[in-house]
Amino acid sequence: MSLDLNLNKILIIDFGSQFTQLIVRRIRELGVYSELVSHKKIKSTQIKSNTKGIILSGGPLNVDELNNNLFDKRILRLGIPTLGICFGHQILSKFNGGKVKQSKHREFGLANIYKRNSSLLIDNFFNKKSKKVWMSHADQVYKLPKTFKVIASSENSKYAIVESKVEKFFGVQFHPEVTHSENGKKIFSNFISKICKIKKNWSPKDQKIKLIKEVRQQVGHNKVICALSGGVDSSVVAQLLNKAIGKKLYCIFVNTGLLRKNEETQVVQTFKKRLKINLIYVNAEKEFLSKLKNVTDPEKKRKIIGNLFIKIFERYSKKIKDVKYLAQGTLYPDLIESKSVTGSQTSKIKSHHNVGGLPKRMKLKLVEPLKFLFKDEVRKLGLELNLNREIISRHPFPGPGLAIRMPGLITPEKIKILKEADYYFISALKEKGLYDKIWQAYAALLPVKTVGVMGDNRTYEYLCLLRAITSEDGMTADYFDFKKSFLQYVSNKIVNSIRGINRVVYDVTSKPPSTIELE
Ligand code: XMP
Numbered sequence: 278m279s280l281d282l283n284l285n286k287i288l289i290i291d292f293g294s295q296f297t298q299l300i301v302r303r304i305r306e307l308g309v310y311s312e313l314v315s316h317k318k319i320k321s322t323q324i325k326s327n328t329k330g331i332i333l334s335g336g337p338l339n340v341d342e343l344n345n346n347l348f349d350k351r352i353l354r355l356g357i358p359t360l361g362i363c364f365g366h367q368i369l370s371k372f373n374g375g376k377v378k379q380s381k382h383r384e385f386g387l388a389n390i391y392k393r394n395s396s397l398l399i400d401n402f403f404n405k406k407s408k409k410v411w412m413s414h415a416d417q418v419y420k421l422p423k424t425f426k427v428i429a430s431s432e433n434s435k436y437a438i439v440e441s442k443v444e445k446f447f448g449v450q451f452h453p454e455v456t457h458s459e460n461g462k463k464i465f466s467n468f469i470s471k472i473c474k475i476k477k478n479w480s481p482k483d484q485k486i487k488l489i490k491e492v493r494q495q496v497g498h499n500k501v502i503c504a505l506s507g508g509v510d511s512s513v514v515a516q517l518l519n520k521a522i523g524k525k526l527y528c529i530f531v532n533t534g535l536l537r538k539n540e541e542t543q544v545v546q547t548f549k550k551r552l553k554i555n556l557i558y559v560n561a562e563k564e565f566l567s568k569l570k571n572v573t574d575p576e577k578k579r580k581i582i583g584n585l586f587i588k589i590f591e592r593y594s595k596k597i598k599d600v601k602y603l604a605q606g607t608l609y610p611d612l613i614e615s616k617s618v619t620g621s622q623t624s625k626i627k628s629h630h631n632v633g634g635l636p637k638r639m640k641l642k643l644v645e646p647l648k649f650l651f652k653d654e655v656r657k658l659g660l661e662l663n664l665n666r667e668i669i670s671r672h673p674f675p676g677p678g679l680a681i682r683m684p685g686l687i688t689p690e691k692i693k694i695l696k697e698a699d700y701y702f703i704s705a706l707k708e709k710g711l712y713d714k715i716w717q718a719y720a721a722l723l724p725v726k727t728v729g730v731m732g733d734n735r736t737y738e739y740l741c742l743l744r745a746i747t748s749e750d751g752m753t754a755d756y757f758d759f760k761k762s763f764l765q766y767v768s769n770k771i772v773n774s775i776r777g778i779n780r781v782v783y784d785v786t787s788k789p790p791s792t793i794e795l796e
Contacts, residue, residue: 284478284487287311287469288328290319290352292336292364298609298750299454300332300362302651303465308477312649321351330358330473333365335452339416340364340371358445358472360398360464363414366439366448373422373441380419382433384412384450387457390437396428397471398440398447402463403429410437410451410458417450445472481661484654485517488646492521499601501644502594504586505530505556507544508674510606510647513659517646518604519554520662526604527555527597531589533582534562534692535678538700547668561589569680569687575796578687582677587635594639603641607648608655652750672703672717673751681796685724691739694777695722698741701774705767706745715757718745720771721795722778729772729779738779741771745783746793754788 287304291297291313304311316336324331331352338347350372353359361369367377389407392399402408410431418436421427425446429438439448447468453461469475501518505511505528518526528548532541541558549556568581594600636643647655652673659669679695680687698720706712721742729736743764748754768781784791 283327284310284483285327285329285475287330287332287473287475288319288324289313289332289334290316290348290365292316292334292338292348292368294335294337294363296452296454297334298752300334300465301609303454303462304332304469305479305651305654307462307466307469308479309469309475310479316348317346319352320349321355324352324355324357328357329475330360330469332468333359333361333368335363335365335413338364340367340377343368343371353446356444358468359447360468360472361446361448362454363450363452364416366436366450367416367418369441369446369448370418370420370422370425370436370439373424373444373446375418375422375425376420377416377418379415380417380433383415384431384433385414386412388412388431388433388437388451390429390431390434390451392429394426394428396438396440396447398449398464398467399428399438400463400467400471402460402467404460408459410453410461411455412451414450418448447472481654481657484650484658485520485661488517488658489521492518492644492646495644496522496525496602498525500525500527500597500599501602501604502526502597502600502641503528503604504590505544505548505554506606506674506676507536507540507547507668508606509652509659509669509671510608510655512548512606512664512668513655513662514604514606514647515548515554516552516659516662516664518644519552524555527557527594527600529557529559529590529593531559531561531586533565533586533678535565535582535680535687537674537679537703538696547665557593559589559593561585564589566687566689571686573685575681575684578680578796579677582680586676587638591635591639600639601642602644603636603639604644604646606655607645609649609651670713672712672715672719675794681794682719682721683724684721684795690777691722694739694775695720697775698722698771698778701771702743702767705763705770709763709766711757711759711763714747715745716748716751716754717793718743718757720744727780731779736779738777741778741781742795743767743781743783744793744795746788748788748793751793752788754793756783756785756787759783 289300301311301313371377387409390410391407392403424441424443425439431437434450437450453464503515505515515528530544548554568585656669702720723740725740726737745757746754
């Protein structure tokens with residue numbers, strides 16, 4: 278799968294390391310387009326002249342297992358500068374006549390490496406005698422190919438950094454892509470600018486121009502429909518398409534009744550009134566509530582909401598004649614958590630709701646212009662597209678909405694209470710300047726009532742759970758460490774202002790083992 282933006286790029290060949298995505302990000306953060314492909318799928322004949330460098334990722338395999346079905350070794354004979362990381366480093370040595378075997382001392386965690394020779398790859402990397410780097414390997418190179426020389430060593434890895442100047446092969450046994458590796462970014466910047474000599478081509482402005490061009494090429498004069506949720510991703514898709522094809526875009530916004538407080542008004546205001554997008558507003562609150570009546574199982578809730586959403590969307594989109602395309606705000610991490618883009622299987626954690634079944638049923642083709650972007654890239658692109666900061670900096674909100682923040686039964690009374698609690702929490706975060714420091718925050722309503730006392734009266738009301746996390750992309754997360762005074766402030770505000778909640782708790786679990794949402 279390729280975005281085929283026809284840009285000069287660094288190609289990252291994924292051998293299944295948990296850090297592969299980070300490599301893509303690091304290169305893009307340095308302003309150069311990079312793309313991820315599976316080791317099983319990429320063939321040397323598919324690599325075109327716009328691939329200016331290759332990075333072989335780490336992975337759980339053993340080099341002896343790498344037969345021709347698993348990796349086309351001719352890729353290493355194309356004369357393209359190549360950086361191997363961990364397993365990738367072992368591949369480079371093995372296929373050039375070196376030897377790899379299980380290490381006597383496995384290295385997991387931080388290790389010190391020491392410079393032994395100079396190389397373009399380590400220009401300004403060793404600003405002191407040694408560097409702390411992150412190791413995670415059981416095998417290691419123990420005999421270097423003839424043309425290779427050692428650049429740096431650790432106590433347990435003689436060949437921690439190696440190079441073959443002739444072939445422009447570079448290997449690092451550690452993981453420069455993880456933040457624990459000191460100065461790791463320098464390895465990448467040296468590789469891309471000093472070795473691959475690739476110019477910067479990946480700024481939000483570059484992306485805007487390229488993506489608009491791509492969308493125009495893909496859809497031609499045809500009409501496109503788009504499910505607009507008001508969240509960052511679909512908003513950016515809608516505005517990108519608005520810029521690309523104007524009135525040939527039709528956005529449908531379904532109010533499921535499970536949105537955040539006042540969300541529907543804001544969406545109509547922004548997209549219909551300000552950005553002049555063709556927007557069809559559908560109020561389906563009653564339909565969703567009636568279908569969700571008596572349902573408590575999380576996956577059932579998700580399925581019901583997803584299916585009904587599709588049905589309603591289909592109902593309204595049929596009213597627009599001759600639609601050929603459906604635009605979706607699918608992102609890179611969305612693809613990776615449910616179905617790996619690179620073809621390596623990762624486990625499906627929750628059934629993520631999008632308009633999945635629709636393209637087939639309606640014979641629609643998909644337009645997914647953000648599918649290779651990370652969330653922070655999407656946000657920057659949104660700003661470049663003149664979307665207001667309030668939409669851009671908005672925390673992610675799941676498709677099934679408040680339904681999955683309300684374990685147990687979904688009732689109008691609970692929705693009303695939850696909308697208010699969430700509103701107070703989010704308003705307090707904004708008021709205290711904390712909102713932008715947090716990746717995602719929300720209030721949830723737990724299906725238990727507890728006893729309280731207010732004034733002289735006994736209360737018996739719901740328990741409100743607050744969740745606020747920091748994360749890079751939602752794949753892993755940690756709880757946000759609020760000051761006690763803030764938690765006290767929000768708790769008081771919620772309990773004093775909302776009838777129906779008499780107790781507030783703060784969730785301090787990370788992901789994993791928990792997930793960000795409750796269901
Ligand atoms: P979890 O709960 O899986 O959430 O840790 C990770 C991120 O994904 C969001 N999320 C969803 N987004 N449809 C979406 O569009 C969904 O069904 C869905 N479920 C979870 C969640 O809010 C968090 O940002």
